[in-house]
Amino acid sequence: MGTRLGELVERLGGQLMGDPNIEIFGIAPLDGANGSHITFLANPKLRAQAAQTQAAALILSAADSAVIGTKYKGARIITDNPYAYFARGAQFFAALQAIPVKPGIHSSAVVDSDAQVAATAYIGPHVTIEADAVIADQCVIEAGCFIGRGARIGAGTHFFARVTFHAECEIGGSGVIHSGAVIGADGFGFANEAGAWIKIPQTGRVVIGDDVEIGANTTIDRGALADTIIEDGVKLDNQIQIAHNCHIGAHTAMAGCVGVAGSAKIGKYCTFGGAAMVLGHLTIADHVHISSGSMVSRSILEPGQYTGFYPLAKNADWEKSAAIVRNLASMREKIRELEKTINLLAKKEE
Amino acid sequence: MGTRLGELVERLGGQLMGDPNIEIFGIAPLDGANGSHITFLANPKLRAQAAQTQAAALILSAADSAVIGTKYKGARIITDNPYAYFARGAQFFAALQAIPVKPGIHSSAVVDSDAQVAATAYIGPHVTIEADAVIADQCVIEAGCFIGRGARIGAGTHFFARVTFHAECEIGGSGVIHSGAVIGADGFGFANEAGAWIKIPQTGRVVIGDDVEIGANTTIDRGALADTIIEDGVKLDNQIQIAHNCHIGAHTAMAGCVGVAGSAKIGKYCTFGGAAMVLGHLTIADHVHISSGSMVSRSILEPGQYTGFYPLAKNADWEKSAAIVRNLASMREKIRELEKTINLLAKKEE
Amino acid sequence: MGTRLGELVERLGGQLMGDPNIEIFGIAPLDGANGSHITFLANPKLRAQAAQTQAAALILSAADSAVIGTKYKGARIITDNPYAYFARGAQFFAALQAIPVKPGIHSSAVVDSDAQVAATAYIGPHVTIEADAVIADQCVIEAGCFIGRGARIGAGTHFFARVTFHAECEIGGSGVIHSGAVIGADGFGFANEAGAWIKIPQTGRVVIGDDVEIGANTTIDRGALADTIIEDGVKLDNQIQIAHNCHIGAHTAMAGCVGVAGSAKIGKYCTFGGAAMVLGHLTIADHVHISSGSMVSRSILEPGQYTGFYPLAKNADWEKSAAIVRNLASMREKIRELEKTINLLAKKEE
Numbered sequence A, B, C: 001m002g003t004r005l006g007e008l009v010e011r012l013g014g015q016l017m018g019d020p021n022i023e024i025f026g027i028a029p030l031d032g033a034n035g036s037h038i039t040f041l042a043n044p045k046l047r048a049q050a051a052q053t054q055a056a057a058l059i060l061s062a063a064d065s066a067v068i069g070t071k072y073k074g075a076r077i078i079t080d081n082p083y084a085y086f087a088r089g090a091q092f093f094a095a096l097q098a099i100p101v102k103p104g105i106h107s108s109a110v111v112d113s114d115a116q117v118a119a120t121a122y123i124g125p126h127v128t129i130e131a132d133a134v135i136a137d138q139c140v141i142e143a144g145c146f147i148g149r150g151a152r153i154g155a156g157t158h159f160f161a162r163v164t165f166h167a168e169c170e171i172g173g174s175g176v177i178h179s180g181a182v183i184g185a186d187g188f189g190f191a192n193e194a195g196a197w198i199k200i201p202q203t204g205r206v207v208i209g210d211d212v213e214i215g216a217n218t219t220i221d222r223g224a225l226a227d228t229i230i231e232d233g234v235k236l237d238n239q240i241q242i243a244h245n246c247h248i249g250a251h252t253a254m255a256g257c258v259g260v261a262g263s264a265k266i267g268k269y270c271t272f273g274g275a276a277m278v279l280g281h282l283t284i285a286d287h288v289h290i291s292s293g294s295m296v297s298r299s300i301l302e303p304g305q306y307t308g309f310y311p312l313a314k315n316a317d318w319e320k321s322a323a324i325v326r327n328l329a330s331m332r333e334k335i336r337e338l339e340k341t342i343n344l345l346a347k348k349e350e
Helices: A005-012 A044-052 A064-073 A080-095 A315-326 A330-350 B005-014 B044-052 B062-071 B081-095 B314-326 B326-347 C005-010 C044-052 C062-070 C082-096 C313-326 C328-349
Strands: A013-015 A037-040 A057-062 A075-080 A182-185 A190-193 A197-201 A206-208 A219-221 A226-229 A289-290 A304-307 B015-017 B037-040 B057-060 B075-078 B181-183 B189-191 B194-199 B206-208 B218-222 B226-228 B286-290 B303-308 C015-017 C036-041 C057-060 C073-077 C183-184 C192-193 C198-200 C206-208 C219-221 C227-228 C288-290 C304-307
Touching: A005 A013, A005 A075, A057 A064, A057 A080, A080 A304, A080 C192, A080 C198, A182 A206, A182 B189, A190 B081, A197 B081, A206 A219, A206 C057, A219 A226, A304 B314, A315 A330, A315 B314, A315 B326, A315 C304, A315 C313, A330 B326, A330 C313, A330 C328, B005 B015, B005 B075, B005 B081, B037 B081, B044 B062, B057 B062, B057 B081, B062 B075, B181 B206, B189 C082, B194 C082, B218 B226, B226 C198, B303 C313, B314 B326, B314 C313, B314 C328, B326 C328, C005 C015, C005 C073, C005 C082, C036 C082, C044 C062, C057 C062, C057 C082, C062 C073, C062 C227, C206 C219, C219 C227, C304 C328, C313 C328
Parallel strands: A037 A057, A057 A075, A182 A219, A206 A226, A289 A304, B037 B057, B057 B075, B181 B218, B206 B226, B286 B303, C036 C057, C057 C073, C183 C219, C206 C227, C288 C304
Antiparallel strands: A013 A075, A190 A197, B015 B075, B189 B194, C015 C073, C192 C198
16 A cells, blocks of 8 residues: 555645655665655765665755755655654654554453553453553553553553563553563662671662663663653663662663663653663763763763773783783873873983 | 561661661662652762651661761661661562462463472463473472473472573572563584584583572573583573573672683682673682673683773774774884993993 | 384484494483483593593594594594584484474464465464465464465475564575564664655565574564575574675574664675674675674774674673773874984984
């Protein structure tokens, strides 16, 4: 099933240059597109490739359109942000092709009689929903999910198969949680007494805003006394660990394998590369960007890009540099001695 | 439901200064507590805050009590370890408020007729328990858990929803395993033959002691021939990977995202910061503390704190320092040359 | 149940020196073996131990056999690769002792009427299989697994309990996926518009070859437009994250906690130590070996061993070296100044 180019522009905006009656059946990359596709140019380095694309239509900026000129013969949609336009276009075609979910509760699901499940929600096979949980309109809760006592799931939120969402936790509307994620397990809180650990009950919750996406096998722990907070629009990739009482500001995004220790307060519009780690009780300002594999061991109060990982080398070269790193203090001492000797020599010269 | 201060002290010990008939309804932090709460002072830096707290009662050390003097007007419980006392108090109030679990096997659970489940245990919806597994008294096995053939779960141990506990593995009493944890999957053992990998069957088990807590989505692999051992009182946070044939000593604690490679032998009373990594076949002594993000690449035979991660910097500064780290060998060479020249100059001076 | 030594050699090859009628009941390490066991010598450092072993038979190389001479009195199997022979022998004994799986679909499983499940396959309790999925002969799909619409599982592949395998994804024959793994969740793809993130639908698949093993709680994301590809014979340990559109070459092996960012192209016969990380869009040649804890931040086009992690030290020593690392640029500047002064002094001397 396709759509007219004119209809696409009516829905998504942008300025159409070309025939609105061209029918488009999907979206494809510059080099894979043919006459049934629309494609996009988001990276100026690919202008030459864009000029050659076989796509029926091309999403691009006014500036790139001017540079390409008449080399490309198809229709164009001019927009300030071609990549965001591509994302919306891809959503449009994905929705066209999606198999509709039929509302209702699968007969194998175990739903407590004191839970509230909207009539428009879908509850898949082998799901468990405990007492007083609230599942809002048009939620999709796929096979094998667990939703604990008193948890609240906002309208249109989608849990893929095998999500665990513990008691009293909340997520807003239009969210997505991927398979294997665990929201609201106990935080890691113990008091030490003569070497042994005494558990501190974790009585806070996890409270998640609207439009949040949480990746597969990611874990977000409930707070100790207060709550763990994830604000609107946050995007977390797979295998991330968010410890108890963290607060993550709106629209912050974290790539896979990131870890955030307890009570860290992270600002809005931040990004974290894969496997970055944040120590506990730190504050990170808005608009901070942490590179992959970097350990954040102190608060960051100024926006910018921060990095800290050991540079990769051939193993033999690393062996040498690592041995010197281990002994940098003695190298510095040596330089100080040389400096003294030089100063002495220079004095004698005078 | 609350409790008299006197009753709390009868149960948990400590020296009460104040009216034993004050009724306490919960535990709260210094700055959030009101007249219905007990609070605690574990960090001497917070003495000024403690003096101002609105709590009906304050748990603290004799030393802190003397310093605070009459500035705080409420009741006091004097104890050597206020943080441990807080933990026990929080457990007490959590137990008061907990919804009791009713023993019994949910009708949707699939329990093999050759499994032994204590009459006082709870088995939730969609649980699978295979033949010859043994579930002791007062265990709580929540929805969607899998317990393999011949596994043994000790008295009072609690599996949250969706734990996987494989065949023949064992855990002692009073344990906690959080959602998504996988205990007893195959270790990663392969022999290489002309580039291809031939699987080595993993026929050992995972054997876990008493009072062990294992975090969400943590994995502990079964041994290759011998067993993987987790001793009493070990506490593992989320997303931890313990490889086959590791041995972790009693009361050792690991924060989130730690990885331990195969056959590592780790002592008692150790702590590992988040995302620390331990290479295989190493030995770590008792009372070793590894900082977050540090790679342990050799055995550690002496107690103490060990660290190894690249310091974070603004990206531009990191670019410079990393480029020099890559070439430290040539910097050392340059210093040696300078030293020779200086020695020559100094000799001429004489 | 045991086996004659002669029968073992008929099945697995090698040159038998000794009585083919000796009966063997299992395989054991050099120091744990007794007269009912076969053992193996793969590491020349253990020759002395091998000479003393109580095992009825010893697998070893011709070279080691010559060195040990008559010190060991039992039977021998001579082979070029004793470790691979051990793996095959252990597989043989494990198969002898395995409890056979009975084909059939458990009554609690929910299998769509449009799914195809081979009559020789086993489908465990609480499994969900959606429409148009294809489960080939002799597959074992254990309790609680989820297999999405249109997914294809090749002959003899084994899913342990609680695997998630999403719609349209494929795995070849003789594969193993461990508990908690999630194959085919959405890749992490978003376009940024004025700070907020717009989701890019992930319409590619995960396509996995034959003889692939995937560890517990490992995640492999589906591609954005094209597919994520895992070639034949790849072995992935636990807690690994493979992002969308990665391509991993045949027989590459990765230890626990490795992360690979999007669109990385990794060659054949590579190995990755635990917690190694690979940035996105990189190319890694065949036969590249990355040490544990190393961040791969650029493409590697030459085979070899590569490393990059900060060396561990006592915390106080690390504090010193890390402070200097932060200021290496000023140390280099100091050396340059000293060099200038020395050159000036040397000139005056002339």
